[in-house]
Amino acid sequence: MQLFFTALMVAFLGLHFLSMPANFLIMGMLVLWKFMYPAESVDMNTMFFVITGGLVLLGEALEFISQLVGAKKYGGSKKGNLGGIIGAICGAIIGAPFFFGFGALIGALGGSYAGCLVFEIAHGRNLSEAMIASKGAFYGKSLGMSIKFGIGVFVVVYGASYIWN
Numbered sequence: 001m002q003l004f005f006t007a008l009m010v011a012f013l014g015l016h017f018l019s020m021p022a023n024f025l026i027m028g029m030l031v032l033w034k035f036m037y038p039a040e041s042v043d044m045n046t047m048f049f050v051i052t053g054g055l056v057l058l059g060e061a062l063e064f065i066s067q068l069v070g071a072k073k074y075g076g077s078k079k080g081n082l083g084g085i086i087g088a089i090c091g092a093i094i095g096a097p098f099f100f101g102f103g104a105l106i107g108a109l110g111g112s113y114a115g116c117l118v119f120e121i122a123h124g125r126n127l128s129e130a131m132i133a134s135k136g137a138f139y140g141k142s143l144g145m146s147i148k149f150g151i152g153v154f155v156v157v158y159g160a161s162y163i164w165n
């Protein structure tokens with residue numbers, strides 16, 4: 001059963017590329033393991049779940065913050081940031097049916113760019129300035145997604161070390 005749970009957690013990492021809540025599912029697998037095998041998971045105490053849960057929430061927050069900071073660093077306004085966030089969500093949803101689900105990743109990244117661009121132009125920025133701010137939103141979203149994936153890898157390895165203990 002250890003192999004099955006570990007393999008499933010590793011498989012859930014791939015859901016990052018579909019813009020799905022992979023880290024929450026990995027966390028759910030760890031909770032399920034604790035529930036199904038309490039005698040084998042004595043070391044999975046409250047502190048373990050506080051650490052892993054905190055990391056999962058930190059990954060979500062850093063993904064969000066990095067997009068905001070990226071656009072801001074490149075001259076984006078608050079309204080442009082809002083557009084980037086809305087665009088990333090819409091892009092992921094619209095892109096999901098394409099390329100076997102990998103369109104969600106492309107859609108989220110492209111949507112952050114397009115959303116920021118549209119909102120910046122709609123609020124009086126010229127095209128050149130809006131494109132620069134949008135590039136920042138794109139870079140920030142890319143960085144945030146990478147950070148969240150890295151945290152997911154750590155949670156899988158950390159959790160698997162307790163499952164295989």
